[in-house]
Amino acid sequence: MAIYKDASYLQQSSSEAFDQDYGPGAAAPHAGIYQCMGCHREIGIAAGNVLPTLGHHAHTTSQGSIRWRLIVYADHKPK
Numbered sequence: 037m038a039i040y041k042d043a044s045y046l047q048q049s050s051s052e053a054f055d056q057d058y059g060p061g062a063a064a065p066h067a068g069i070y071q072c073m074g075c076h077r078e079i080g081i082a083a084g085n086v087l088p089t090l091g092h093h094a095h096t097t098s099q100g101s102i103r104w105r106l107i108v109y110a111d112h113k114p115k
């Protein structure tokens with residue numbers, strides 16, 4: 037689970053960007069923290085990079101395939 041200290045750095049969103057799962061090696065549509073829906077491992081990724089490939093980590097049969105989901109969006113725009 038992603039952890040933070042100061043909630044003022046985060047803002048809740050209902051964007052559909054947080055509802056889509058991406059396969060291993062897919063282009064990450066947004067920078068931020070992604071969680072594997074099979075084992076809940078988290079990774080950080082910069083804009084324009086690809087999500088970790090199939091060999092990144094192993095799953096048990098019950099965990100199913102690796103599916104990455106955006107859980108925290110990193111806003112690269114200056115304020």
Ligand SMILES: [Zn+2]
Pocket residue numbers: 072073074075076077093094095102103
């Ligand atoms: Zn996993």
